[in-house]
Amino acid sequence: xxxxxxxxxxxxxxxxxxxxxxxxxxxxxxxxxxxxxxxxxxxxxxxxxxxxxxxxxxxxxxxxxxxxxxxxxxxxxxxxxxxxxxxxxxxxxxxxxxxxxxxxxxxxxxxxxxxxxxxxxxxxxxxxxxxxxxxxxxxxxxxxxxxxxxxxxxxxxxxxxxxxxxxxxxxxxxxxxxxxxxxxxxxxxxxxxxxxxxxxxxxxxxxxxxxxxxxxxxxxxxxxxxxxxxxxxxxxxxxxxxxxxx
Numbered sequence: 001x002x003x004x005x006x007x008x009x010x011x012x013x014x015x016x017x018x019x020x021x022x023x024x025x026x027x028x029x030x031x032x033x034x035x036x037x038x039x040x041x042x043x044x045x046x047x048x049x050x051x052x053x054x055x056x057x058x059x060x061x062x063x064x065x066x067x068x069x070x071x072x073x074x075x076x077x078x079x080x081x082x083x084x085x086x087x088x089x090x091x092x093x094x095x096x097x098x099x100x101x102x103x104x105x106x107x108x109x110x111x112x113x114x115x116x117x118x119x120x121x122x123x124x125x126x127x128x129x130x131x132x133x134x135x136x137x138x139x140x141x142x143x144x145x146x147x148x149x150x151x152x153x154x155x156x157x158x159x160x161x162x163x164x165x166x167x168x169x170x171x172x173x174x175x176x177x178x179x180x181x182x183x184x185x186x187x188x189x190x191x192x193x194x195x196x197x198x199x200x201x202x203x204x205x206x207x208x209x210x211x212x213x214x215x216x217x218x219x220x221x222x223x224x225x226x227x228x229x230x231x232x233x234x235x236x237x238x239x240x241x242x243x244x245x246x
Contacts, residue, residue: 001029003169005052007045011180012036012141012173016149016166021157025232026239031132034149036141036173037061038072046073056131058122060084060144069139077131081122083115083144090192100194104202105209108147112210112220120221122148123155127227129234140177142170142198150203154213155231163203170198 004014013036017029030052038057041049056077059066063082072078094103112119126134138144146167153163174196181190190196210216217223 004172005033005048007041007048009042010036010038010040010045010049011176012170014169016153019153019156019158019162019166020239021236022159023157024239025157025236027153027156027158028235028237031134031235032126032149032152033133033135034141034145035135035137036177037065037069037139038135038137039066039070041073049073050075052133054133054135056125056134058125058134058136058148060118060122060136060138060148062087065139072135072137076135079122079125081118083111083118083122083147085114086110090194094192094194096193100197101199101201101205103194104143104199105205107143108202108206109209111144111147112206112216116221119148119151120217120223123151123217123221123223123231124227126152126235127230129230132234140170140196141173142167142196146170146198146203147206150207151213151217152231152235154207155217155228156235157232160204160207163207164200167203168198168200171196174198 001015001018003018007013014034015029016032016034017027019027054076057072057079059071059078059080060083062084063080066080088107125131136145136148150163150167153166154160177196178190
């Protein structure tokens with residue numbers, strides 16, 4: 001199986017499967033994907049996307065972003081769940097002394113507090129086996145998407161360090177994200193020094209300060225045991241089953 005799925009225009013599309021849990025089970029491949037904004041799909045990219053058989057798209061962007069940029073293809077079921085309730089203010093909130101990772105972690109904690117209803121709805125959609133395969137995306141597929149995917153993986157029992165690693169893989173797409181910015185804003189400098197970065201420490205700080213993910217999802221999001229059980233039921237398998245299934 002290949003984690004990174006290449007598209008000509010769409011960057012940072014990858015499979016969330018393959019990680020092992022603390023119980024020795026494996027996250028199933030080709031059931032949950034994470035991506036940058038799907039409005040970039042066209043031509044051969046769209047054909048490749050449709051070949052994945054995606055049934056459901058969870059778009060975490062602001063409605064204003066969708067109005068400005070467009071949305072995913074109209075074939076899959078579509079949910080717009082805007083988890084970010086306040087726009088970033090890099091000028092006032094970013095401190096070079098505290099660093100890029102601290103800035104990101106603080107924004108992710110804001111999402112966890114402000115976007116609780118949308119995060120709960122997204123987890124419920126992902127937990128429904130009939131919706132799979134599901135693609136979760138925001139603009140870059142890094143921050144809002146990173147928060148939701150981290151919650152899913154931790155609920156499945158994927159070790160925290162593997163969740164951090166999965167988040168940090170987005171850093172491999174930074175050059176493509178920067179190139180996209182430069183095409184969209186010719187002659188303009190990047191918005192700030194952390195643009196497109198995905199430092200592992202950001203996710204590590206976020207998870208440490210959020211606390212046990214299962215408790216957060218139960219108490220803050222109101223996600224019940226049946227939803228958590230459903231996530232495990234269709235997103236986990238014995239790795240031996242896959243190995244010998246052909």
